[in-house]
Amino acid sequence: MCSVYTDLDAEMLIAAAALHDIGKIVELKTTMTGEADYTIDGRLFGHTPIGIQMIEKAAEELGVKCERIRLLEHCIAAHHGKAEYGAITVPATAEAQALNILDTLDAKMYQFEDAYRSVDCGMLSGKIFALDNTTIYRPCDEKELEKYFESGEQNAETDGGGTLYEA
Numbered sequence: 001m002c003s004v005y006t007d008l009d010a011e012m013l014i015a016a017a018a019l020h021d022i023g024k025i026v027e028l029k030t031t032m033t034g035e036a037d038y039t040i041d042g043r044l045f046g047h048t049p050i051g052i053q054m055i056e057k058a059a060e061e062l063g064v065k066c067e068r069i070r071l072l073e074h075c076i077a078a079h080h081g082k083a084e085y086g087a088i089t090v091p092a093t094a095e096a097q098a099l100n101i102l103d104t105l106d107a108k109m110y111q112f113e114d115a116y117r118s119v120d121c122g123m124l125s126g127k128i129f130a131l132d133n134t135t136i137y138r139p140c141d142e143k144e145l146e147k148y149f150e151s152g153e154q155n156a157e158t159d160g161g162g163t164l165y166e167a
């Protein structure tokens with residue numbers, strides 16, 4: 001991304017990408033059964049302000065107080081993009097905007113990966129809340145397509161899912 005958009009401060013974007021969710025260390029705890037649950041501070045504040053506090057504390061301990069810390073904290077404050085998604089503010093720097101786009105891309109791609117695990121090839125998923133209630137289609141790879149057409153399933157009734165077309 002930084003080699004295409006050369007005005008981006010690559011060092012800042014990499015630092016922000018590495019640290020944007022650092023507050024989750026405090027926001028979440030792992031139960032005895034290995035499941036994640038929210039801590040009290042996690043529920044009261046969320047990982048974004050907690051992360052900013054952590055950066056602030058680390059900078060103070062290192063005796064660093066500069067514009068770059070402020071910009072890094074802004075990236076963290078804005079990484080969810082909009083108030084309705086938990087952002088403290090909207091992105092006001094190119095790096096904060098780039099981080100929000102990358103974080104959103106990552107979250108959406110995860111939803112596809114997750115849905116693909118439970119949807120057969122050539123079929124549609126149910127509505128996915130995290131994708132604005134979109135129904136997604138799981139394409140088939142070449143091997144799956146061959147198997148599908150060999151099986152003769154293409155003539156069978158489906159549950160309303162997709163119709164496969166030969167490439």
Ligand SMILES: [Fe+2]
Nearest residue numbers: 020021047079
């Ligand atoms: Fe986050």
